[in-house]
Amino acid sequence: xxxxxxxxxxxxxxxxxxxxxxxxxxxxxxxxxxxxxxxxxxxxxxxxxxxxxxxxxxxxxxxxxxxxxxxxxxxxxxxxxxxxxxxxxxxxxxxxxxxxxxxxxxxxxxxxxxxxxxxxxxxxxxxxxxxxxxxxxxxxxxxxxxxxxxxxxxxxxxxxxxxxxxxxxxxxxxxxxxxxxxxxxxxxxxxxxxxxxxxxxxxxxxxxxxxxxxxxxxxxxxxxxxxxxxxxxxxxxxxxxxxxxxxxxxxxxxxxxxxxxxxxxxxxxxxxxxxxxxxx
Amino acid sequence: xxxxxxxxxxxxxxxxxxxxxxxxxxxxxxxxxxxxxxxxxxxxxxxxxxxxxxxxxxxxxxxxxxxxxxxxxxxxxxxxxxxxxxxxxxxxxxxxxxxxxxxxxxxxxxxxxxxxxxxxxxxxxxxxxxxxxxxxxxxxxxxxxxxxxxxxxxxxxxxxxxxxxxxxxxxxxxxxxxxxxxxxxxxxxxxxxxxxxxxxxxxxxxxxxxxxxxxxxxxxxxxxxxxxxxxxxxxxxxxxxxxxxxxxxxxxxxxxxxxxxxxxxxxxxxxxxxxxxxxxxxxxxxxxxxxxxxxxxxxxxxxxxxxxxxxxxxxxxxxxxxxxxxxxxxxxxxxxxxxxxxxxxxxxxxxxxxxxxxxxxxxxxxxxxxxxxxxxxxxxxxxxxxxxxxxxxxxxxxxxxxxxxxxxxxxxxxxxxxxxxxxxxxxxxxxxxxxxxxxxxxxxxxxxxxxxxxxxxxxxxxxxxxxxxxxxxxxxxxxxxxxxxxxxxxxxxxxxxxxxxxxxxxxxxxxxxxxxxxxxxxxxxxxxxxxxxxxxxxxxxxxxxxxxxxxxxxxxxxxxxxxxxxx
Numbered sequence: 109x110x111x112x113x114x115x116x117x118x119x120x121x122x123x124x125x126x127x128x129x130x131x132x133x134x135x136x137x138x139x140x141x142x143x144x145x146x147x148x149x150x151x152x153x154x155x156x157x158x159x160x161x162x163x164x165x166x167x168x169x170x171x172x173x174x175x176x177x178x179x180x181x182x183x184x185x186x187x188x189x190x191x192x193x194x195x196x197x198x199x200x201x202x203x204x205x206x207x208x209x210x211x212x213x214x215x216x217x218x219x220x221x222x223x224x225x226x227x228x229x230x231x232x233x234x235x236x237x238x239x240x241x242x243x244x245x246x247x248x249x250x251x252x253x254x255x256x257x258x259x260x261x262x263x264x265x266x267x268x269x270x271x272x273x274x275x276x277x278x279x280x281x282x283x284x285x286x287x288x289x290x291x292x293x294x295x296x297x298x299x300x301x302x303x304x305x306x307x308x309x310x311x312x313x314x315x316x317x318x319x320x321x322x323x324x325x326x327x328x329x330x331x332x333x334x335x336x337x338x339x340x341x342x343x344x345x346x347x348x349x350x351x352x353x354x355x356x357x358x359x360x361x362x363x364x365x366x367x368x369x370x371x372x373x374x375x376x377x378x379x380x381x382x383x384x385x386x387x388x
Numbered sequence: 389x390x391x392x393x394x395x396x397x398x399x400x401x402x403x404x405x406x407x408x409x410x411x412x413x414x415x416x417x418x419x420x421x422x423x424x425x426x427x428x429x430x431x432x433x434x435x436x437x438x439x440x441x442x443x444x445x446x447x448x449x450x451x452x453x454x455x456x457x458x459x460x461x462x463x464x465x466x467x468x469x470x471x472x473x474x475x476x477x478x479x480x481x482x483x484x485x486x487x488x489x490x491x492x493x494x495x496x497x498x499x500x501x502x503x504x505x506x507x508x509x510x511x512x513x514x515x516x517x518x519x520x521x522x523x524x525x526x527x528x529x530x531x532x533x534x535x536x537x538x539x540x541x542x543x544x545x546x547x548x549x550x551x552x553x554x555x556x557x558x559x560x561x562x563x564x565x566x567x568x569x570x571x572x573x574x575x576x577x578x579x580x581x582x583x584x585x586x587x588x589x590x591x592x593x594x595x596x597x598x599x600x601x602x603x604x605x606x607x608x609x610x611x612x613x614x615x616x617x618x619x620x621x622x623x624x625x626x627x628x629x630x631x632x633x634x635x636x637x638x639x640x641x642x643x644x645x646x647x648x649x650x651x652x653x654x655x656x657x658x659x660x661x662x663x664x665x666x667x668x669x670x671x672x673x674x675x676x677x678x679x680x681x682x683x684x685x686x687x688x689x690x691x692x693x694x695x696x697x698x699x700x701x702x703x704x705x706x707x708x709x710x711x712x713x714x715x716x717x718x719x720x721x722x723x724x725x726x727x728x729x730x731x732x733x734x735x736x737x738x739x740x741x742x743x744x745x746x747x748x749x750x751x752x753x754x755x756x757x758x759x760x761x762x763x764x765x766x767x768x769x770x771x772x773x774x775x776x777x778x779x780x781x782x783x784x785x786x787x788x789x790x791x792x793x794x795x796x797x798x799x800x801x802x803x804x805x806x807x808x809x810x811x812x813x814x815x816x817x818x819x820x821x822x823x824x825x826x827x828x829x830x831x832x833x834x835x836x837x838x839x840x841x842x843x844x845x846x847x848x849x850x851x852x853x854x855x856x857x858x859x860x861x862x863x864x865x866x867x868x869x870x871x872x873x874x875x876x877x878x879x880x881x882x883x884x885x886x887x888x889x890x891x892x893x894x895x896x897x898x899x900x901x902x903x904x905x906x907x908x909x910x911x912x913x914x915x916x917x918x919x920x921x922x923x924x925x926x927x928x929x930x931x932x933x934x935x936x937x938x939x940x941x942x943x944x945x946x947x948x949x950x951x952x953x954x955x
Contacts, residue, residue, distance in 0.1 A: 113749045120744060124759045127818065130774050131766065133784060146782040197668070200661035208658035216662070222438075223669070225934040226677055227879045227907050230927035233914055234676030234683075237604050257668025288657040317767050320881055320911070335769045339886075342773065352777070359770040370765035371758055381823070382830030 194259035194311035202266035306380025431495030684924035738824025760822035772886035805902035
């Protein structure tokens with residue numbers, strides 16, 4: 109294969125173009141002076157920063173439902189807390205099921221598998237009712253509780269990863285007098301850094317991405333997460349014309365940090381995803 | 389004619405050999421054979437209950453359907469507006485017969501190879517019962533030969549949890565056990581009993597108004613009471629067992645509480661690690677799921693606060709009223725088509741993209757990969773809503789096409805069922821391919837180089853390398869992935885809802901849109917129409933579809949079996 113793969117480059121260029129164009133369009137729209145979805149030209153005729161300003165300092169009518177700053181704070185707090193709790197729960201469950209042999213182990217794994225086959229949304233009506241009884245409707249903390257308590261069901265990927273760490277290491281540490289907790293924290297965790305980072309990142313992402321549950325629980329504009337808030341902005345069709353460019357600006361603000369994180373932590377993501385692929 | 393004769397002969401031989409198998413086998417095998425003749429899954433009852441239940445459910449649903457609807461549809465007795473239903477009915481019934489026969493021959497095969505006779509739940513149950521019997525005998529013997537003081541010890545856990553621990557100065561544990569018992573009794577007397585009664589009645593409007601709660605509350609509290617009772621019984625029985633063992637071994641020094649606590653960070657660490665997730669999953673996954681499964685058997689609709697049990701009424705409405713059935717079948721059809729295309733377009737697209745990027749000689753691999761990662765990292769609600777707007781009637785795509793002079797008026801992409809469906813699958817490729825590209829590149833790079841070298845020596849060209857080496861290897865490794873992907877797509881709410889919200893209106897469908905898949909239909913039924921019991925029934929149907937697909941494929945894959953050997 110001495111000749112340059114020109115055809116491959118061409119194909120990659122076309123594909124990249126297809127994949128990037130919607131994103132470029134959003135970014136351009138977020139700087140567009142003319143409101144509305146439709147624009148006579150792909151590249152706006154006049155640029156402005158107004159949309160970004162409106163996002164944080166909305167006009168008095170928009171301020172009734174547009175609380176972007178609050179949404180960002182809500183989502184970040186939930187995301188950070190969820191990252192902490194969910195990671196702990198997922199890795200703990202994965203470690204327990206990977207390293208210990210006990211009577212109910214197989215049962216627990218099968219139950220987790222079966223629970224995963226129920227449509228996620230099905231339980232949500234009941235979750236709503238339970239949260240309602242606890243008085244947690246319109247409280248972002250409710251999201252945190254639901255996310256982290258269900259998170260452990262996603263132990264499969266990390267369990268598969270833990271399975272690949274040879275058990276001799278544990279045994280050597282045990283001879284040195286370490287108890288299981290120490291082995292878990294001091295030996296296994298550092299060795300499985302990619303999966304720890306991957307799990308943490310995914311748990312951090314969940315609140316930014318999740319839409320259904322959040323839209324069910326959060327109704328008050330002050331308590332929404334960005335996903336619910338932004339969706340509401342353009343799905344209320346009366347406002348679509350005025351809100352679309354602001355929505356685009358909001359999308360850019362939300363997506364930028366996530367994209368940056370993905371690019372920076374690429375290595376861990378690839379490792380985590382492919383670990384999940386091989387183990388199922 | 390000749391062929392038919394040969395075929396008939398083969399069938400005859402088959403039946404004869406089956407009879408032989410039947411005559412030779414053990415009693416258990418005979419039972420399995422007869423049961424599988426009577427209904428599908430019967431032969432599995434002795435060793436794979438869950439699978440058997442699915443099959444039995446399928447069998448009887450189909451029987452019910454054939455008698456009440458299928459035959460009238462086929463004969464044209466039932467007035468119905470489309471031909472589709474007749475075709476569906478014939479197809480469904482033929483499939484049913486095929487599965488039935490396949491199941492039958494499978495059972496006979498199993499019986500012949502006596503595969504069913506190893507480690508079945510039937511045998512496990514037997515050994516378990518034997519264990520219980522032995523434990524009971526032990527207990528009786530102990531009671532007989534021991535002095536009355538020990539007898540008191542033995543009887544005590546039935547009456548007072550913690551008595552034995554107190555007697556042996558294990559104070560902390562004693563107090564803990566005793567308080568659990570006292571608390572449970574108080575709970576049952578004050579709240580639990582009434583909760584359970586309300587759960588059975590559900591509609592409690594006959595009570596004095598100060599005791600009346602909405603039926604949903606009755607259900608949740610009732611389930612909670614049942615869960616608490618189960619946990620209590622578990623602890624109660626465990627304590628009895630433990631005390632009996634202590635007495636039997638004459639080991640009066642009960643492990644100090646602190647020592648037991650310390651074990652929780654060591655060889656019993658798994659208890660600590662799993663108990664927190666278990667509590668979470670129990671209260672926010674299992675309890676809600678049980679609730680929703682039960683809702684399917686009630687009359688919970690609209691804004692009515694009080695409803696009661698009504699058995700299989702909703703299932704009857706869904707399956708026996710022809711309009712509803714037509715809607716269900718259409719939605720299931722599109723769900724399966726969608727899941728199939730979504731899974732395979734992404735899968736092959738991902739592999740192709742990965743091979744393209746990882747090709748020898750292509751430079752800047754990291755940059756190319758990053759470009760696609762950017763789209764993966766964009767939150768779905770952003771990218772999908774943007775896509776929705778891009779293809780809108782006055783969106784940029786139409787604008788571009790009009791400016792280029794290809795069309796004169798805008799195309800209403802989302803307004804037509806077919807174009808909306810095609811577009812959904814295309815947009816889904818945009819969303820999903822980068823993820824699968826990342827996922828498969830790792831595996832692609834791990835394909836042993838020797839395989840390629842061997843193929844090249846044998847004169848394979850590039851395309852053959854891909855179809856003969858790369859694809860088989862990938863398929864071999866990633867079958868579980870395809871299954872989970874398929875299940876994920878059956879439940880892929882985001883793509884459908886954020887793109888079309890189920891629109892446009894479906895032709896001849898009851899309360900469902902033309903692009904609604906089961907899960908979005910369920911969402912609409914709860915949020916817009918408030919038919920909670922109907923949507924719960926659909927949830928159960930989704931579960932049955934996903935469970936039967938994944939159980940039948942997933943259990944055969946290498947990674948599942950490997951784990952099986954591991955345990």
